[in-house]
Amino acid sequence: MRLPRIPLAVVALGTTAIALGAGGGLPDSELQVLHGGAWVAWWRSSSAPASWRAADPRLAGAVVWRPAAAGMERGELHLAGNGEAWRLRVVLVALDPSQLRFELVRASRDAGTLPAWSLADRPADSVLAVNAGQFTGGFPWGWLVRGGRVEQPPGSGRLAMAVCVDADGRVALLPAAAIPTSGEPTPDLAFESYPALLEGDGVVPGPLREAGLGVDLGHRDIRLAVGELRDGRILIALTRFDAAGVALGSLPFGPTLPEMAAIVGALGCRRAVALDGGISAQLAVRDADGAWLTWRGWRPVPLALVAFPRQR
Numbered sequence: 001m002r003l004p005r006i007p008l009a010v011v012a013l014g015t016t017a018i019a020l021g022a023g024g025g026l027p028d029s030e031l032q033v034l035h036g037g038a039w040v041a042w043w044r045s046s047s048a049p050a051s052w053r054a055a056d057p058r059l060a061g062a063v064v065w066r067p068a069a070a071g072m073e074r075g076e077l078h079l080a081g082n083g084e085a086w087r088l089r090v091v092l093v094a095l096d097p098s099q100l101r102f103e104l105v106r107a108s109r110d111a112g113t114l115p116a117w118s119l120a121d122r123p124a125d126s127v128l129a130v131n132a133g134q135f136t137g138g139f140p141w142g143w144l145v146r147g148g149r150v151e152q153p154p155g156s157g158r159l160a161m162a163v164c165v166d167a168d169g170r171v172a173l174l175p176a177a178a179i180p181t182s183g184e185p186t187p188d189l190a191f192e193s194y195p196a197l198l199e200g201d202g203v204v205p206g207p208l209r210e211a212g213l214g215v216d217l218g219h220r221d222i223r224l225a226v227g228e229l230r231d232g233r234i235l236i237a238l239t240r241f242d243a244a245g246v247a248l249g250s251l252p253f254g255p256t257l258p259e260m261a262a263i264v265g266a267l268g269c270r271r272a273v274a275l276d277g278g279i280s281a282q283l284a285v286r287d288a289d290g291a292w293l294t295w296r297g298w299r300p301v302p303l304a305l306v307a308f309p310r311q312r
Contacts, residue, residue, distance in 0.1 A: 026258050027218040039080055063092060131283075131303070132304055140152065145164075145186050148186055157195075162174045173226075191305070199271060215257060221277050222239055222253070223254050227269030227272030228269060231268075282294075
């Protein structure tokens with residue numbers, strides 16, 4: 001199917017959010033990036049943009065991209081923020097969907113047990129694996145489509161967003177209002193997540209710009225996001241704590257949601273949505289030499305997005 005045009009719809013997080021209180025702007029914070037051996041401030045909450053119409057060269061220019069397998073590139077950023085986010089590493093993977101085939105792998109669930117997918121379960125012939133969406137009660141949350149068949153109906157929430165892949169490999173992020181209804185063509189695969197980080201053409205959702213609208217704007221955690229770049233590629237961004245070596249990189253310290261929206265916006269994304277972060281966040285990508293690079297989480301998850309080289 002051809003994915004529908006994405007309307008400029010504003011959506012917002014549902015009942016799982018924690019509100020800060022009534023009114024007010026963002027909590028005070030600043031982000032710096034290590035560029036050319038110096039720390040450069042590129043974002044402040046007091047002057048946070050309401051939209052990102054293009055990449056910010058201060059951040060995007062600090063990424064050194066390296067080839068990975070099957071039409072992918074990988075890169076990293078070193079950031080300095082506030083509090084426990086005073087040193088962060090951002091792992092980046094840019095994907096060319098035309099060179100990849102995607103599958104959603106749903107972990108089996110036996111009676112009385114929780115599903116248990118982790119990076120150890122990634123297929124041997126895959127080139128990328130990442131936990132997908134959010135989950136509730138041990139099950140994937142929201143809309144789930146595999147092989148063109150709807151396995152779960154859409155979830156509700158003003159900041160819900162779906163990641164969709166059609167049979168030709170085109171990837172699009174759809175706000176909840178654009179999810180096909182019964183009787184309309186469905187994508188080949190899709191999953192839903194929240195909260196949206198960027199809507200329309202780089203617009204930061206209102207609840208991520210102003211306190212008291214249903215989102216905890218001060219909470220810090222490991223963040224994982226997927227976004228659409230303006231050149232048609234897909235970006236995956238995973239943050240890691242970077243103040244105590246690789247061994248402690250999976251500690252659940254990281255950016256706030258507004259800061260994560262700024263990161264993907266400044267890297268050139270038009271639309272982006274957060275995936276389950278914290279101790280669930282996990283990513284593996286096959287490097288150009290065939291070796292796996294892995295960033296493991298502490299908690300198994302019920303759903304994963306896996307990519308394979310597309311056969312031509």
